Amino acid sequence: MNLKNAHGGIDDSEFKKNKEEIYQILMRIGALKFGIFTLTSGKKSPYYIDLRIVPSFPDAFQRVCNLYLSIIERNLGTKNFDRVSGTPTAGIPFASVIAYHLSKPFLYVRPQTRLHGRSRRIEGVVMPGDRVLLMDDLITTGSSLKKVATAIRAEGGVVTDAVVLLDREEGGKEMLAKNGIVLHYLVRVSEAVNRLYDIGVITEDQLKMILKQVKK
Numbered sequence: 001m002n003l004k005n006a007h008g009g010i011d012d013s014e015f016k017k018n019k020e021e022i023y024q025i026l027m028r029i030g031a032l033k034f035g036i037f038t039l040t041s042g043k044k045s046p047y048y049i050d051l052r053i054v055p056s057f058p059d060a061f062q063r064v065c066n067l068y069l070s071i072i073e074r075n076l077g078t079k080n081f082d083r084v085s086g087t088p089t090a091g092i093p094f095a096s097v098i099a100y101h102l103s104k105p106f107l108y109v110r111p112q113t114r115l116h117g118r119s120r121r122i123e124g125v126v127m128p129g130d131r132v133l134l135m136d137d138l139i140t141t142g143s144s145l146k147k148v149a150t151a152i153r154a155e156g157g158v159v160t161d162a163v164v165l166l167d168r169e170e171g172g173k174e175m176l177a178k179n180g181i182v183l184h185y186l187v188r189v190s191e192a193v194n195r196l197y198d199i200g201v202i203t204e205d206q207l208k209m210i211l212k213q214v215k216k
Contacts, residue, residue: 018070019187022165023195025060029053032196034206041141046209049166049189051137055093064165065097067186068135071163075184078102081133081161083126085109087148091136098135107132109151121151128156138166139183142175149181166192169214190214 026032026049037048055061072078083105086095092108099106107124126132132152134145139162149159159181167173167185176183190211197207 015070015074018067019191020195021063022067022186023192023199025054025063026192027196027199027201029057029060032193032202034209039140041143043140043170045140045213047206047213049138049168051165052090054137061093061097065094065101067165068094068098068163069101071165071184071186072098072102072133076133076161076163078104081131083107083124083130083132083157085124085132085134085148085152087134087136087144090138091134094137095135104133109148122155126152126155126157130157132157132159134159134162134181136162136164138168139164139172139176139185140168140170142172142183145172145176145181146179149176149179170216 031050031053033048033050034046035048037045039045039048051064054064081104084095084099084102084107086092086106086108088108088111095108096106098104105125107122107126110121110123134148134152136145139145145162149162152159161182161184162176163184165186166189167183167187168189173183173185193202193207193210196202197204
């Protein structure tokens with residue numbers, strides 16, 4: 001599926017193939033790391049999935065953008081939102097490409113308000129009533145996406161949906177639901193690591209370590 005002709009219905013069999021593809025991409029670019037990591041949310045984690053490196057691999061970047069399109073087309077349709085917002089900083093490269101491909105206006109929310117120039121937190125244009133689709137690489141607690149939604153809503157934008165590639169299953173989906181946002185994702189981390197274990201990429205101890213983090 002090339003980016004230029006990615007439109008069209010996505011059935012269950014194709015979506016299953018898309019899931020298999022993201023496992024292969026994670027493996028090929030070495031995106032899964034083990035150690036002690038502090039996440040954006042402040043939580044400690046024994047593993048890290050680094051999707052920020054995807055744009056450094058052009059083939060993987062194109063394929064990942066196609067996977068985002070498959071989620072959007074399958075779950076939302078392209079007529080149910082007016083603008084696309086990338087969550088700083090990991091979501092911005094993907095969101096900008098998707099917005100360009102779909103001919104949708106792109107914007108993003110700064111972590112802090114600028115203290116010079118226009119002194120605004122939102123870079124781009126959002127008008128009252130605009131339906132804004134949020135995009136990020138993955139979700140853990142949901143705090144980053146919630147902050148973006150709050151800033152956009154403060155400008156009159158309407159936020160009801162967010163799209164990520166991977167749900168780390170640590171409460172993010174539930175956090176967004178409490179704030180009126182439906183999360184759309186390609187895979188859950190438990191699915192991904194079980195598959196990576198099946199094909200011999202990670203050990204049983206590493207699998208158990210990640211699944212224990214999910215249960216927390």
